[in-house]
Amino acid sequence: MVNPHDNPAALKELQDAIYRDRILRARAMSSEERFEAGVEQTNSAMTRILEGAMWQTGISDVREGWAEVQRRMQRISQVRDHGFYVSVLPP
Numbered sequence: 769m770v771n772p773h774d775n776p777a778a779l780k781e782l783q784d785a786i787y788r789d790r791i792l793r794a795r796a797m798s799s800e801e802r803f804e805a806g807v808e809q810t811n812s813a814m815t816r817i818l819e820g821a822m823w824q825t826g827i828s829d830v831r832e833g834w835a836e837v838q839r840r841m842q843r844i845s846q847v848r849d850h851g852f853y854v855s856v857l858p859p
Contacts, residue, residue, distance in 0.1 A: 822833040
């Protein structure tokens, strides 16, 4: 089997197939199923955000991890509210 990462056309074909499968699966779901899938994806994303923040800071306490996530989300909100975004973190 060809590694799709070695061939841009094969990679594009794989991406299209995955996207098509997701669209067809979503279209077959009821509104309630789509809503539940969205909630599950949100929970999964927040878990990854928490784990990433804890890993980056070396925090082992979950409460401290959530506090760090909240701090980061507040920072993102402040940047958005001021109308600018940073591309380089301060030293």
